[in-house]
Amino acid sequence: MGVESFHPQGLCCPNCQASVSEARNFRKTATSGLQVYRCKRCASVYNLYSQTVFAGTQFRPSQVVLLLRGVCQGVSSAQLSRELGISRQTILSIRRKLQSSAERIQPEAALPDAAVETDEMFQNTGEKGDPHRDASDPPRRRGNKRRGHGTYENDRPPIVGNPKGRESGLLRLRLVHQTDAETLSAHVHQFSLPTATVYTDGWRGYNHIQRTREIVLHTDGEWATDADGEGLYEIHTNTIEGVWTTVRNFLRPFRGVHKKFLAGYIAICEFVMNLKSVSVDFISKLVKSTYS
Numbered sequence: 001m002g003v004e005s006f007h008p009q010g011l012c013c014p015n016c017q018a019s020v021s022e023a024r025n026f027r028k029t030a031t032s033g034l035q036v037y038r039c040k041r042c043a044s045v046y047n048l049y050s051q052t053v054f055a056g057t058q059f060r061p062s063q064v065v066l067l068l069r070g071v072c073q074g075v076s077s078a079q080l081s082r083e084l085g086i087s088r089q090t091i092l093s094i095r096r097k098l099q100s101s102a103e104r105i106q107p108e109a110a111l112p113d114a115a116v117e118t119d120e121m122f123q124n125t126g127e128k129g130d131p132h133r134d135a136s137d138p139p140r141r142r143g144n145k146r147r148g149h150g151t152y153e154n155d156r157p158p159i160v161g162n163p164k165g166r167e168s169g170l171l172r173l174r175l176v177h178q179t180d181a182e183t184l185s186a187h188v189h190q191f192s193l194p195t196a197t198v199y200t201d202g203w204r205g206y207n208h209i210q211r212t213r214e215i216v217l218h219t220d221g222e223w224a225t226d227a228d229g230e231g232l233y234e235i236h237t238n239t240i241e242g243v244w245t246t247v248r249n250f251l252r253p254f255r256g257v258h259k260k261f262l263a264g265y266i267a268i269c270e271f272v273m274n275l276k277s278v279s280v281d282f283i284s285k286l287v288k289s290t291y292s
């Protein structure tokens with residue numbers, strides 16, 4: 001993947017859309033070494049980063065490729081900053097733009113599978129930047145003690161997922177505010193076919209889904225033991241546990257993403273888990289500037 005992938009339909013003038021074949025090679029940018037074009041029709045000046053989130057930056061193409069790869073792999077901004085020699089603030093700013101793109105292009109369609117699982121995990125957030133008011137009660141410990149179904153408001157926002165549809169191998173991941181019946185029914189109805197059998201745990205939030213429902217029981221202790229009295233389950237579904245492990249591992253380097261930004265991290269994570277390889281189509285949409 002190179003920065004040429006940013007324009008799969010071919011580079012064109014951002015002002016009048018004339019093809020790059022109707023432009024003169026104008027000069028090369030000093031730091032990034034990119035060819036700068038001047039449109040013969042309208043005299044606009046542009047380069048490969050035009051109309052992308054990298055427009056106006058002086059990154060070398062190799063830095064851009066490594067930055068994109070790092071964001072998709074869940075590498076922390078601090079580490080990318082060290083590796084690429086770009087300030088952490090700049091990395092974070094680009095990351096936020098890529099996350100916004102990812103959220104904007106997240107698939108809305110139902111999974112095509114005849115069997116779909118749906119489950120929730122809860123991500124502790126809100127520790128970062130919040131002062132510890134009571135030294136004897138640090139937020140992290142308090143957060144870990146809180147069991148059962150978290151909410152966005154209490155800084156344990158739920159992430160609802162449909163792990164790897166049994167035939168399609170596709171996944172949907174969404175941050176929601178709570179795991180009540182209204183929220184979970186909406187998620188299930190959007191992301192599964194009306195004819196699908198939906199596998200869930202025993203949580204009552206799924207009691208009203210208009211689907212054939214099968215209750216599966218998780219072996220993972222953390223999720224099986226629940227303050228809401230669902231009990232300790234014995235039977236199993238491996239796929240969901242694998243998905244949540246991947247999501248937790250993806251989020252871990254960020255050490256407490258603020259809940260305000262969590263949906264963006266989840267969107268990137270969803271794409272990476274769904275794509276067998278990072279496609280040109282995905283990259284071109286991800287880097288597309290919202291202003292164009």
Ligand SMILES: [Zn+2]
Nearest residue numbers: 013016039042
């Ligand atoms: Zn032009």
